[in-house]
Amino acid sequence: MQADPADVWYYRRKGADMSASGLLRRVDSAVWELPADSRPGMRVPVRVYASTSLIESMEETVIDQAANVACLPGIVGYSFCMPDGHRGYGFPIGGVAAFDPEQGVISPGGIGFDINCGMRLIATSLTEPQVREVLHELIDRLFQAIPAGVGRSGLLTIAPDQFREILREGARWCIRHGYGTEEDAERTEDGGALAGADPQAVSDRAVERGLNQVGTLGSGNHYLEIQVARPENVLDARTAEILGIDIPHQVVLMLHTGSRGFGHEVASEYLRSFLDVMNSKYQLGVKDRELACAPFSSPEGQQYFAAMQCAMNMAFANRQMIMHRIREVFSEVFHRDPFDLGMRQVYDVTHNTAKLEEHLVEGQSRTLLVHRKGATRAFAPGMPGLPERFRDVGQPVIIGGSMETGSYLLTGCAEGAATFYTTAHGSGRVMGRRQAQRTFHVSQLQRELAERGIHVRAVSKKVLAEEAGGAYKDIDEVVNAAERGGLSRKVARLVPIGNIKG
Amino acid sequence: MFQDAWEAIREVLTDTAGDLPVDPELQRNLRLDDAELDLLLVRFLQEALFLKDSRRAIYRVDRIAVRQTADGWNLDARLSGCSVDPGGGAGGSDVKAVTVDQLCVKQSETGWEATVVLDL
Numbered sequence: 001m002q003a004d005p006a007d008v009w010y011y012r013r014k015g016a017d018m019s020a021s022g023l024l025r026r027v028d029s030a031v032w033e034l035p036a037d038s039r040p041g042m043r044v045p046v047r048v049y050a051s052t053s054l055i056e057s058m059e060e061t062v063i064d065q066a067a068n069v070a071c072l073p074g075i076v077g078y079s080f081c082m083p084d085g086h087r088g089y090g091f092p093i094g095g096v097a098a099f100d101p102e103q104g105v106i107s108p109g110g111i112g113f114d115i116n117c118g119m120r121l122i123a124t125s126l127t128e129p130q131v132r133e134v135l136h137e138l139i140d141r142l143f144q145a146i147p148a149g150v151g152r153s154g155l156l157t158i159a160p161d162q163f164r165e166i167l168r169e170g171a172r173w174c175i176r177h178g179y180g181t182e183e184d185a186e187r188t189e190d191g192g193a194l195a196g197a198d199p200q201a202v203s204d205r206a207v208e209r210g211l212n213q214v215g216t217l218g219s220g221n222h223y224l225e226i227q228v229a230r231p232e233n234v235l236d237a238r239t240a241e242i243l244g245i246d247i248p249h250q251v252v253l254m255l256h257t258g259s260r261g262f263g264h265e266v267a268s269e270y271l272r273s274f275l276d277v278m279n280s281k282y283q284l285g286v287k288d289r290e291l292a293c294a295p296f297s298s299p300e301g302q303q304y305f306a307a308m309q310c311a312m313n314m315a316f317a318n319r320q321m322i323m324h325r326i327r328e329v330f331s332e333v334f335h336r337d338p339f340d341l342g343m344r345q346v347y348d349v350t351h352n353t354a355k356l357e358e359h360l361v362e363g364q365s366r367t368l369l370v371h372r373k374g375a376t377r378a379f380a381p382g383m384p385g386l387p388e389r390f391r392d393v394g395q396p397v398i399i400g401g402s403m404e405t406g407s408y409l410l411t412g413c414a415e416g417a418a419t420f421y422t423t424a425h426g427s428g429r430v431m432g433r434r435q436a437q438r439t440f441h442v443s444q445l446q447r448e449l450a451e452r453g454i455h456v457r458a459v460s461k462k463v464l465a466e467e468a469g470g471a472y473k474d475i476d477e478v479v480n481a482a483e484r485g486g487l488s489r490k491v492a493r494l495v496p497i498g499n500i501k502g
Numbered sequence: 503m504f505q506d507a508w509e510a511i512r513e514v515l516t517d518t519a520g521d522l523p524v525d526p527e528l529q530r531n532l533r534l535d536d537a538e539l540d541l542l543l544v545r546f547l548q549e550a551l552f553l554k555d556s557r558r559a560i561y562r563v564d565r566i567a568v569r570q571t572a573d574g575w576n577l578d579a580r581l582s583g584c585s586v587d588p589g590g591g592a593g594g595s596d597v598k599a600v601t602v603d604q605l606c607v608k609q610s611e612t613g614w615e616a617t618v619v620l621d622l
Contacts, residue, residue, distance in 0.1 A: 015606075041605065080593050089601045089602075089603040089619070089621060090603075094527075101609070112599075113598045113599040114598055133539070136510035141585070147591075148591070149558070149590065149591025149592065149593070149596070150515050150516075150554065150591045150594055150595070150596045151515075151554050151555065151558045151586035151591050151592045152558075152561070152586070152588070152591045153558065153588065205552065205556075208552075208556045209552055209555045209556045210555070211556070212555070212558065213609075215553060218596055219591075219595055219596040220595060220596060220598075220622050260555075261551065261552075261554075261555035261556075264551070264598045264599045264621075265552065265555075267599065268548055268599050268600070271602070272541070272545070288603070289602040289603075289605070290601060290602055290603050292602075306527075329575075433622060459590065459591055459593070460517060460593060460594060460595065462517060462594075462595065463595065502597065
C-alpha cells in the first residue's frame with residue numbers, strides 16, 4: 001500500500017536527496033521512525049517524537065546523530081529523540097538511549113558536558129499582585145545575591161575535603177548544614193543524592209575547578225525566573241493542587257542550572273580517556289569522536305559512572321544552595337519567614353544523566369543504563385522510586401521555555417513506558433547563539449519585555465539576544481507533541497514576570 | 503594557531519578583544535603533551551576554562567612553543583592572567599567545554615588552520 005505522503009518525511013542528506021536512507025515514516029500521530037536497515041551499522045531504529053511542524057524544522061543533523069547512537073553496542077529498543085531535539089555533540093540534545101549493562105556502553109556524549117543540568121520549581125503562597133508591587137526590588141536583590149556570569153565565586157567557602165563530602169552527599173550535605181529541609185530532598189529526583197558517587201573517581205583538578213562554584217548560576221541558558229500560574233493556564237487543577245499549585249495567580253520560581261565547571265571537567269576528562277581506550281583496548285568504533293564510550297562493565301566505564309554521579313550530586317547541591325539564597329531574599333523583602341511565604345519546593349528534575357533503572361522489555365523486566373541528554377525522566381503514577389506524595393499523579397516534570405514565552409509543569413504517565421518513561425526538557429533551540437545575536441536587537445527586546453511586564457536582569461546584554469524567545473522552538477508545540485506522543489501530561493503553564501541571567 | 507585559538511576563547515569569556523590588565527602575581531608555565539596535535543589543542547584550550555573557574559582569572563598567552571616529538575606533540579607556554587571582577591564576573595559568555603565535534607587542525611599554504619567547536 002502506498003503511504004500517505006503526509007506521513008513520510010524525507011530529509012536531505014548530502015548527495016542523497018530523497019533517498020531511502022533519508023526517510024522517516026510516521027508510525028503514530030506524533031512519532032516518526034527511521035528503520036534500522038536505513039544505514040550500515042544501525043542496531044535499532046530511531047524514533048523521533050514530534051509534530052509535523054517540529055519534524056520539518058528539525059535539523060537534519062539531529063537524525064544523523066540519533067542514527068549514530070543507534071549504532072552503539074548494547075543499545076536496547078530504539079534510539080529516541082524528544083520533541084525539543086536539536087543538534088548536540090555526539091548524541092542530539094533530546095537524545096535518549098538505554099543500554100544493556102553487560103553488553104552495552106556508557107558515553108559522556110550521551111549525558112552532556114553539564115552533568116545533571118536540571119530544573120527546580122519552588123512554590124510560594126504569594127500572588128501576582130503582591131509580587132508585582134516589589135518585582136523590581138526582588139529581581140534586583142536576587143541578581144545581587146545569586147552569583148551569575150563567568151568566573152564568579154559561589155555561596156559556600158569550603159575546603160577540598162568538604163567539597164568531596166558534597167560530591168558524596170549532594171543536596172543532603174546542604175540540608176545537614178542548615179541550607180534547606182528534609183522535605184526539599186524528598187521533592188528532588190533521587191532524593192538529591194546518588195548513592196553510587198565516589199569522589200575517588202574524580203581528579204584533584206576537577207575538585208579544584210568546582211571548589212568555588214557551589215551556589216552559582218552560570219550563564220547562557222541558565223536562569224532564575226519568577227513566574228505566575230494564572231487560573232486559565234492551570235490545565236489539571238486536581239494534579240496541580242497535589243503538586244502545590246493551588247492559589248489563583250500563584251507566584252512560583254523556576255531555577256535552571258547544573259554542575260558548573262566541575263561537571264564540565266569530569267565530562268571532558270573522561271571523554272578524553274575514553275578516546276584513548278575505546279579502540280585500542282575495547283575495539284569500539286564510533287561514527288563521531290563525541291560518542292567516545294567504554295563498556296559500562298569495564299573499569300573505565302564504572303569509574304566514569306561513579307564520577308558522573310559525583311557531578312550529579314554537585315548539581316543537586318548547587319540548586320539547593322541557590323534555593324536557600326532565594327528564600328533568604330524573599331524573606332528580607334517581605335519581612336516574613338520563607339515558610340510563612342509558602343516557599344516549598346515543588347520538585348527538582350535532572351535532564352542530563354545516565355541511570356540504572358528497571359524497565360519492561362518485550363515483557364521481561366530488565367536493568368538498563370538509560371542515557372538522557374536534554375531529556376527528563378517522567379515516571380508514571382504508582383512506579384517504584386516515586387515519593388509517596390506523587391504516587392497517585394506520577395513524577396512532576398519541569399520543562400523550561402524561553403524568558404519570553406513561558407514554561408510548563410507536567411507529570412509522567414503510563415504510556416511513557418515506550419521511551420523508558422522519558423519526555424522533553426525545554427523548548428530546544430532553532431538557531432545558534434551567533435545567529436540570534438544577529439537576528440534580535442537587545443534594546444528592542446528589552447522594550448518589548450518591559451511592555452509585557454517582564455523585568456529582566458542579565459550580566460551580559462549579549463545573552464538577552466541569544467536567549468530571545470524567537471531563538472527557541474514554540475514551547476506549546478513541544479509539550480503538545482510530548483502529550484500526543486504519550487510521554488507526559490500537562491498540568492500548568494507558567495508565565496514569566498521576572499528573570500535573572502548570567 | 504594555538505595562541506589565536508586561545509585568544510578566541512578569551513574573547514568569548516570576556517566579550518572584549520583588547521588586552522586585559524595583567525596581574526604580575528598571576529603568571530604560570532604550562533607544559534602539555536598528546537599523541538595527536540588536534541587533541542593537544544583541545545587540552546591546551548581546556549586549560550583556559552580550568553583557570554577561569556579555579557583561579558577566577560582570565561589568562562593570555564605570552565609565548566608558546568609547540569614541537570613534534572617521537573611520541574606525538576608537546577607544548578610549553580607562558581601565561582599571564584587578569585583576575586575576574588568578583589562582583590560582576592568576566593562579562594562574557596561562559597564556555598562549558600572545548601568539544602571534539604568537527605575538530606580539525608590542518609596545515610595550508612598560508613599556515614596552520616583549526617576548527618574548534620565550543621559548548622556554551
